[in-house]
Amino acid sequence: MTTRLRLQELLGPILIVIAFSYVVGLQSAQGLLIVQSTLALFVMVLALHVFVGNSGVLSFGHGAFAMFGAFASGIVTTPSNIKENSLQLQNLYPFLVNLNLGMYPSLLLAIAAGALVAGLSGLLLMRLNGLAAGIATFALLGVAYNIFFYNNRIGPGSQALLALPPFQFLEEPVVLTVLVMLAVYLFGISRAGRTLRATREDPLAAPALGISITRVRWIAFTLSGAIAGLGGAMFAHVAGTVQVQDYYLPYTFMTLSMLIIGGSASLWGATVGTLLVTGIGQILLMMEQQKPILGIVVHLPNGTRAIVIALTLVVMLLWRSEGVTQGREFKIGMPKLKK
């Protein structure tokens, strides 16, 4: 992580994400889908990086912000006639039935929803430290899940919200992602970002220098809530549906694993982690389907893919527990990774 603007640290990851998007996305319809869902997950990983990476406090609550973002964006973009006629939306509040927004206003709404929920809950949660903070954010996720699962006045309850408009062009998620990367990097080098990292490095010395830990954490939490809201909404539009289960434990842990495998402290780490985990998953999928990889067909028995993925994640973390990049930023003439 860095203290001042170094262009290569920002442009390196951005160019790699753009290159990945176009190389894979223009291959096939399936490739396009992979890119879109990877970018949606990546935005969520970036949200986690802003808070977890800079503050050193683990958060399980970001799934809740993604949930709010996805439902906010989903409910206003589902056409009114579908909302009126679908069984699972019968009990919806009337104003939600009649409300219809386009894709982009709905994404802004998702950002606002994520920021609002994070900002309000952060007022209380950011007073906590260490694992107590982690568990309290988990409690937030539990409450959000519980409410969305059972309350059918604000959404489809345990059912799915269907017929969300998809992104029309590959450029749309790519541009959104790059904007988020820019915001994340600028936050990292801002005064608030640097102060927050100081509190991560030494939570006793930082307050002695006049830093309010609660305040700087709250700023990062709210920003990352906004980004998580966007990430959740993007994920919903890529999938075309929203279901509360999609944003619960597997989603939370998948994105947290991506961040920690890459190295939580840097933008480059978030990028590498997301691409690496996605890549491994795709390669194993191709093996299971007996497709050639670089001309070689390796056959993976059905049902073993998930086992191999989990095993790979564990082995990678055992091998390099600070993440693949060890929290360093992108640098040309690759840095020495071993200390």
Place this chain on the structure above:
Amino acid sequence: MIQAILDAVSLGGVYALAALGLGLVFGVMRLVNFAHAELITVASYTLVMTHQFPLVVSIVLSVVVASLMALLMELLAYRRLRGSNPATMLIVSFGVSVLLQKIYELVFGALPRSASVATGLTGAFTVGGVSITTASVVTIVLAVVILLAMGYLIERTKLGLQLRAAASDFQTARLLGVRSNRLIASAFVISGALAAVVAFVNVVGNPQVDPRFGLDITILALVGIVVGGMNSLRGSALGGFIVGAVLSLLNVILGNGRVYAYSWMFVIVIVILLVRPGGILSKFATKERV
């Protein structure tokens, strides 16, 4: 009413056992072992798969299997992570948890396996006009006996002294001659055995074992150890008890609103943490270095 209180006490007891298993491991290596869920699950599978054997044999087998698996987790994965950042350890334990779930899925199938285990314990009896389920009474008795045994082990034996010392300050305990490898291994074995007890109680109540069988109880027990105070084993057990009992009572009190019982419980958890960030039993005002 009496049944409601008995249910609350028995659910609290089960969660206290699960939380104690987690707390033991957390105490010696600062690891929140998410894969504790899979210890409970494997013990449950063992009980279901060996239901044709005499009950005692089947229980002993489940304790052995769960303890061995806990030991293997320690040897193959967690040993390499000692002293790492807690976030990394938590994610690794989650990886181990998913890995084992997928292996169970491959071995036992994704659908629940069921068999009636300890049929004598299902049913109810009447005391003074009040109907009481046998399972709740057995659970309470079992939980009390095990907690007392654990209390003896922790308060009165040398191993217990070392575990307590390690839980409050691992580095100092090592300097004073506590053998860390052996201590950590024993903590894992005991936590495996506790997982098997939790499994037994759960299988009696609900013999539909699937690969995610142990997940819910582990998550809530995790919340419990933080609420009670992770730096002491009593705190862990107390926190687990509180979470279980509160959840059970909320289910009765809320009536039709019981679907939101989890929300209310989590709100209570957040409030407790805000008032006492170190847990209910925390004695020191020291801040954990995050």
